[in-house]
Amino acid sequence: MLELKNIQTRYGKIQALKGISMHADPGEIICLIGANGAGKSTVLMTICGITPASRGDIFFKGKNVTHMAPEKIVSLGISQVPEGRRIFPYLTVMENLDMGTFLRKDTKQIKKDLDYVFHLFPILAQRRHQPGGTLSGGEQQMLAISRAIMSRPELLLLDEPSLGLAPMITRQIFDIIRKINQENRTTIVLAAQNANLALKLADRGYVMETGTITLTDTGKHLLANEAVKTAYLGI
Amino acid sequence: MNPEYLTALILGGLTRGSIYALIALGYTMVYGIIQLINFAHGEIYMIGAFTGLIVSTVLTMHGMPGFGVVFFAAAAAIIYACCYGYTLEKIAYKPLRHAPRLSVLISAIGMSLFFQNYVLLAQTSNFLPFPGLIPDFEFWKPYSHVMSATELVIIVTTAIVMVLLTLLIKFTRIGKAMRATSQDKIMASLLGINVNQIISITFIVGSATAAIGGLLIASHTGQINAYMGFLVGIKAFVAAVLGGIGSIPGAVLGAFVLGLSESVFTGYVSSDYEDVFAFLILVLILIFRPSGILGRDQTQKV
Incomplete structure (x- = not known):
């Protein structure tokens, strides 16, 4: 469904993504976790063509969308809930x-x-x-x-859907994300700092640090991973 | 105080306000969408008037009856002005989309001077007589000295344009996309809106209303020249700021406030200081209510 191959993205002189490779299969829930500034939002914005990749390729449904205009990319069936809701x-x-x-x-x-x-x-x-x-x-x-x-959308990108929300509402929102995934077989990529809930929901996860992916595994395994626990779960 | 005199002043003010409103719309819409004061907008209005003059002269020479002349002159002026507005944005503003705002502003002033001098060269620096396109019928028999047919046509046409524009902005798909784009361009493109196309449409709509304004005022005053867009353009800009730049109802309200107060001021105080008065209003607004009558708060969110 979605595949990123060695994606690099720059903001002027600053390199925000330093070679990201990841994929999402149809119907999967993928979770991107990482601290503030790790580049999670940039990944989502690069997929949609808002901050185009300077190197690498992005394929959506087998089509190379790397250099397409945002409105063309989203018309293929991608939708994003961006950071800050907009x-x-x-x-x-x-x-x-x-x-x-x-x-x-x-x-x-x-x-x-x-x-x-x-x-x-x-x-x-x-x-x-x-x-x-x-x-x-x-x-x-x-x-x-x-x-x-x-x-x-066939692919729904969600950036920090729980940021700044009360725990009750966060839970409700995560339930609905699961519901959308199950009812419509919508593929979901979720970027989150709230790694606990996100990893419980996700089939697979990618851990990001300063523009690179440092770790990838199933949601369950990441939840049990010691390094992830100390860095992102606060346990 | 003579009530008939005051009525005439008010009607004259409404006429003026209508013209300002038609032009102010272009300023405020463009500002709303790309935060640019399009200083070449007054020239689009002037080009509309010149096209109207050329087309109507040619058609009259070929013996076309009055109504056909009005129709074709207006259509030509609107289409021509729209082409200019569209091209202006593509040449002078689009390449500067990510440049600092000052660069775009200077580009706008440059285009304004360019258009003035281009018309000067292609036409003449003299005032040219403009044919009375609007037939001078007597619609209000005993009071025809209070309000002329041209004034009536100007006010009615403006009202129709306003209603159509409101319907366009409020209810159509394109109108909603225009409002969405003016509020958040990134989100708009994430929803599949072609932002560049929406910006072009905004310029085209603004140019069309300016051309209508140009035709109406030219047939009202009976003469045009290459500089006619400058002062009226600046005043329409004052009207847009007065109402709250970026706001469409604000621009219309600002235009009528400016038109009426200018007219009353000229009638009771002095016509020599008419322009001074308009700009005095601008200074006062900027001091006491910088965001205009209906303007949104300019507090920047970070």
């Missing part, structure tokens, strides 16, 4: 969700999907005419995930 603050909840369907034309299915996200997050249905900027942090995260669901 809700359009002056668009209403409904309009934010509409933007998720920008590339879709199947009106009937869109209506069904809308019912589906309102079923997942009833609070959004209540607030549908409210500007996105007036929602609380947790509600904005729900809206960001819903907006991504509305684009019916």
Whole structure:
């Protein structure tokens, strides 16, 4: 489904990714863990073409997307919930969700999907005419995930879906991520500092440190790994 | 105080406000989407008026009846101005998309001077008479000295353009994409919106309204020259800042406030200081309400 081969990305003179290779198979949940600044968000932004790779190749569904424009890449079936949620603050909840369907034309299915996200997050249905900027942090995260669901992705990239949220809401969001994965067989790549929950959810995980992948294994094994425990689980 | 005189001033102010509004829209939309004061926007308006003049003269020479002349002149002016607006963005602003804002601003001023001098060379530096495209009918018999047909047409046309634009921005797919792009370009492209295309569309829409403004004011004043875009452009810019730059209802409101106050000031105080008054308003706003009447807070989020 998704494959990165020796990806390097630079921000001017700073090299943020120093040769990342990873892959995700259809229906898998992949988790990227690492400290602040390790390059997790850059990986996701590079996949979508926002910060294009300077070297290496990215394949999505067998197609080389390395040098394609972001809007072309996402039109192949990728959706991202970026760091900081990036809700359009002056668009209403409904309009934010509409933007998720920008590339879709199947009106009937869109209506069904809308019912589906309102079923997942009833609070959004209540607030549908409210500007996105007036929602609380947790509600904005729900809206960001819903907006991504509305684009019916085959590959969903989630960047820190639990950052700054109350534990209750975090758990709810992780449950829903699993649900999306199981119901639609959506492939998921999840970047997280909250390694515990993320690794429990993930089939496989990659550990990142300053722009490189230092370790990769199944979620279970990483949870049991001593180095991961001390560095990311705080045990 | 003579009520008829005041009514005439107010109607005159609305006419002026309409023209400012049509041009201010272009400023505010472009600013909303790429945070650039497009100083060449006034020239797009001037080019619209010149195209209208050329086309209507040629058509009248070939004996076309009045209504057809108006239609084709307007269509040509709008299409021509849109092409200029589109090309302007592609040549002068797009290559500077990631450059510091000052560079783009200087590029804009350069394009403004270029367009003025290009029209000077291609046409003439003299004032050219502009044909009265709008037929002078008497719609309001005993009061026709208070409001002319041209003024009525200007106000009505502006109202129609505003309504259409509001519908476009509020309810269409493109309109929503425009608003989304102005709020967060990265997120917009993550959702599959072609940001460059949206920017082009913004320039085209702004140029179209400016061209309509150019035609209307030219047939109202009856003369045009290569510098006509400069002062009106700056005043429309003042209107956009007054209303809150980046805000579309703000630009319209600012334009009418400026138009009305200029008109009343000219009528009761002095017409010599008309421009001074407009810029005095600008200074006062910048001091007391820098984000404009309807502007959003300029606090930067980090």
